[in-house]
Amino acid sequence: MSQADTPEMPTSMQAAIMRDQKIVVDDMAVPTPGPGQVLVKTLACGICGSDLHMLRHGPRLSKTAAPGDRIMQGMDFAHDIVMGHEFCAEVLEFGPDCEPPSNKVNVKAGQMVCALPAVFGPGWRRTVGYSNDYSGGYGEYMVLQAALMLPVPDNLTPEMAALTEPMAVGLHAVEMARLERGAVPLVIGCGPVGLAVIAALKGKGVGPIVAADYSQGRRALAVAMGADVVIDPGEQSPYDSWRLSAVLPDAVANDISPPPPPLGPIPERLKPGVIFECVGVPGVIEQVMAGAPTQARIVVVGVCMEADTFQPYQGIIKELNLQFVLGYTPDEFAASLAMIDSGRIDLSPLITGRVGLGGVAQAFNDLADPDQHCKIMVQPALV
Ligand SMILES: [Zn+2]
Known part of the structure; x- marks a missing residue:
């Protein structure tokens, strides 16, 4: 192993650990990097x-x-897990077989990096932050896969670089939406996921972007990310609003409207609809299906971990397309970092709080209030 400038590597570290369904701060061993x-x-x-x-x-x-x-397979909840997969870190020490320049990305000790949160070997993969063996960013130190690291440009702060991962989630959702020419997107829910989707849509020049959220704070953030029409669903139907934004010019509508098929849905003479479900709580998919225009694609980006129900008939009569998505590709991850570095969209309003490890448990509670918080950054060096 090659030593970085640090004279001695620490052997013990602090981490905010998930233990018995609580977050507790405790000491644990600093992980040792294996091959690669x-x-x-x-x-x-x-x-x-x-x-x-x-x-x-x-x-x-x-x-x-x-x-x-592969996420759940790496987790035994009877034992400690250190979560945190949206990180920026400084390289300290290389394990075997990946010292620069052989680590492909040519990252050196002392350099600031982002990485896809995964570690792998022949026939296995673990998610950093969702694994008993590979602790995540709510700890002072982590082990990452050299081949998945990206150097962070010097002009970016660690917290801006740490947005690479959540913004990549939005980018992937937009890629998976296979947007047709002229498609008008509707983003339901403007939490971090919805905001990442809006930023990705804006980056692609897709519009008008219609977005909806009950929280005033989040609606303001949606505007900051580039949404064109922002709705409070308590006052106005996001779907009606979307329809107004998706009206076809008469000439086009007359030209493309085919005669109704003998059986099946009657086209709505609107621009193609893509709805991003970014809420992830039970009942929302059904609501979206009920509001969606004919033949819309619904991209489910919100992560709902509870049982949910919907009426398939809603989808059948409209020929809806229901698409679930997860994660991102290495290329999308790199594109996300490049987007942040470009400064095209100012992401700083997304960061609404900063805590040290001792503040993680409280931050988990505070995030329940969408008007107060969007993204809270854990900085282990903060006391
Ligand atoms: Zn995440």
């Missing part, structure tokens, strides 16, 4: 809504995990 892995020091790590869900629902969900569920 790198020891890093956490600089900033965003608290993700999925972590809130995991704290609450993880133990139950892990009992019924599907064979292909």
